[in-house]
Amino acid sequence: MKLIVDSGSTKTDWIAINDNGETLFQTQTLGLNPQVLSENILEERIRNNYEIYQSRKDVYEIYFYGAGCGTEPPKKLIKKAIKNKASYIALGAFFSTKTKLVKYRANIKTLKWAKKTTNIPIVAIGGIKFDNYKKLLLNKANFLAISSYIWNNKKYKPLEAINKLK
Numbered sequence: 001m002k003l004i005v006d007s008g009s010t011k012t013d014w015i016a017i018n019d020n021g022e023t024l025f026q027t028q029t030l031g032l033n034p035q036v037l038s039e040n041i042l043e044e045r046i047r048n049n050y051e052i053y054q055s056r057k058d059v060y061e062i063y064f065y066g067a068g069c070g071t072e073p074p075k076k077l078i079k080k081a082i083k084n085k086a087s088y089i090a091l092g093a094f095f096s097t098k099t100k101l102v103k104y105r106a107n108i109k110t111l112k113w114a115k116k117t118t119n120i121p122i123v124a125i126g127g128i129k130f131d132n133y134k135k136l137l138l139n140k141a142n143f144l145a146i147s148s149y150i151w152n153n154k155k156y157k158p159l160e161a162i163n164k165l166k
Contacts, residue, residue: 093126
């Protein structure tokens with residue numbers, strides 16, 4: 001199962017889909033902004049959602065796009081994530097996006113530095129679509145959080161948009 005997560009500071013929308021692009025469930029939690037919430041509160045908000053908690057072992061991909069993923073100097077955040085034994089580090093926005101307001105932009109230089117500094121998986125976010133995703137993969141981003149290109153695409157249905165990225 002794939003989880004598509006669109007998070008702001010006040011609410012987080014979750015959509016689970018199977019390999020055929022069929023929606024398994026949609027749910028909502030309180031917002032997940034790592035800039036204003038502790039790790040314990042973030043985990044609690046996820047654990048307290050029955051559908052997410054029950055499905056946790058079936059998830060093999062997560063596409064997370066969220067607030068607070070780049071509002072502090074990236075190297076400082078990365079070092080903090082390493083110290084706290086984070087399971088992944090999200091960097092972005094890499095490209096222009098209409099999904100969220102962007103205060104700081106990530107760049108390939110920071111991505112390369114992060115990959116040299118840690119083995120923790122790096123999730124690239126922000127404005128990622130068919131014509132720019134390969135640049136992030138070629139520079140060793142482990143995962144891509146792609147929201148608008150999939151869900152707000154005027155040309156392709158969600159599964160078609162995902163398949164264009166393969």
